Every structure is written in structure tokens, then in C-alpha cells.
Amino acid sequence: MRTSEEKNNQNIEVKSEEKVITSPVIAENQSLGELKIHENVIASLVRRVTLAQDGVSRLSGNNFVDTIGEIVGSRRIQDRAIIVKLCDDNRIELEVKVVVKFGYIVPEVAAAIQKGVITEVENITGMTVVAVNVTVQDVEDEYIDDEDGDDDEE
Numbered sequence: 001m002r003t004s005e006e007k008n009n010q011n012i013e014v015k016s017e018e019k020v021i022t023s024p025v026i027a028e029n030q031s032l033g034e035l036k037i038h039e040n041v042i043a044s045l046v047r048r049v050t051l052a053q054d055g056v057s058r059l060s061g062n063n064f065v066d067t068i069g070e071i072v073g074s075r076r077i078q079d080r081a082i083i084v085k086l087c088d089d090n091r092i093e094l095e096v097k098v099v100v101k102f103g104y105i106v107p108e109v110a111a112a113i114q115k116g117v118i119t120e121v122e123n124i125t126g127m128t129v130v131a132v133n134v135t136v137q138d139v140e141d142e143y144i145d146d147e148d149g150d151d152d153e154e
Contacts, residue, residue, distance in 0.1 A: 037125055042092065043082045045124060049116040050096050055104030056113070060097045060137040087130060094121070095133040102141045110134040 050056055059081035083095040094117060100109050114132040121129050 037127075039084045039086075042084050042094070042121060042125065042127075045121050046082050046084075046094055046096055046117050049120045050098060050113050053109060053112045053116060055101050055109035057099040057101045057140050060099045089128075090126075091128045091130045092121070093131045093133070094129060095135065097135045097137050099138045099140055100136050102139050106136050106139070110136060 047059065050059065061080035081097040085093040085095070087093060096113065096117070098109075098113070100106055113134050117132045118129045121127065
């Protein structure tokens with residue numbers, strides 16, 4: 001038998017190998033069932049926000065592992081560049097590994113990633129982000145499309 005409080009709340013659960021995080025959400029005095037947010041949803045939000053920041057070239061994983069992973073058809077590089085750690089009380093800790101474009105100030109890019117990720121993940125999921133750890137693994141030149149090559153023949 002459900003109590004009236006249970007009937008008026010929905011649960012948001014995020015499952016991992018270690019824990020299940022549950023948070024009550026009011027659902028207009030109706031019990032509509034459970035809502036579960038998978039880690040992949042959070043990783044997708046982190047990926048989108050991170051790549052939208054000025055100065056971010058791409059997400060980065062371990063070069064050796066990425067090369068082997070692509071050969072054997074393992075997870076995408078982006079999935080290895082983002083780590084979602086679930087904590088108690090509907091809280092999460094995130095880690096994102098990036099490559100920054102040459103000429104950008106690394107601490108400013110990292111701070112922009114942290115602020116953007118915290119805002120977006122908390123607004124969309126209702127979870128509390130306790131930390132966004134940014135690891136800058138490389139700095140690379142922006143890609144310049146060289147049109148002065150052999151294609152100029154007309």
C-alpha cells in the first residue's frame with residue numbers, strides 16, 4: 001500500500017554499478033511512475049556543453065586506448081573522455097578530458113566548461129553537481145583548410 005506522499009512523488013533514479021540515486025519530484029498530485037536518468041544522458045549533456053565552449057578543440061581520451069578501442073569496435077572516444085561518478089543524495093561528480101585550441105587561456109576555458117556543465121546538468125536533470133574536474137590533455141592548432149593545394153587547376 002502506498003502512502004499519499006508516495007503517490008504525489010515521482011522518483012528520479014540514476015543507476016551505476018555501485019549505487020542507485022533516488023530523488024522525489026512532485027508530479028501534479030498524480031503517480032505517473034518512475035523516471036530513470038541513465039549515465040549516458042548526463043554524459044551527452046556534458047559532451048554538448050563542453051564542445052560548445054570557445055577554445056575547446058575536441059574531447060580527448062587516452063591515445064593508445066582510443067586507437068585500440070576503435071580497432072576492436074569499443075566505445076567511442078567521447079564516451080571515454082567523460083566520467084560520471086554518482087554520489088549520495090542525488091549528487092554527481094563529473095570528469096571531462098579535453099584538447100584546447102592553441103591561443104586560448106587554458107584556465108579560462110576550463111572554468112567556462114565547469115560553469116556551463118554545472119548549469120546545464122543541474123537545470124535539465126535536477127541533480128546537484130558537486131564537482132566538474134577538467135583535464136586538459138593537449139593543446140592543438142586550429143584546423144586551417146588549405147585551398148592553395150593541387151586543386152587549383154581549372
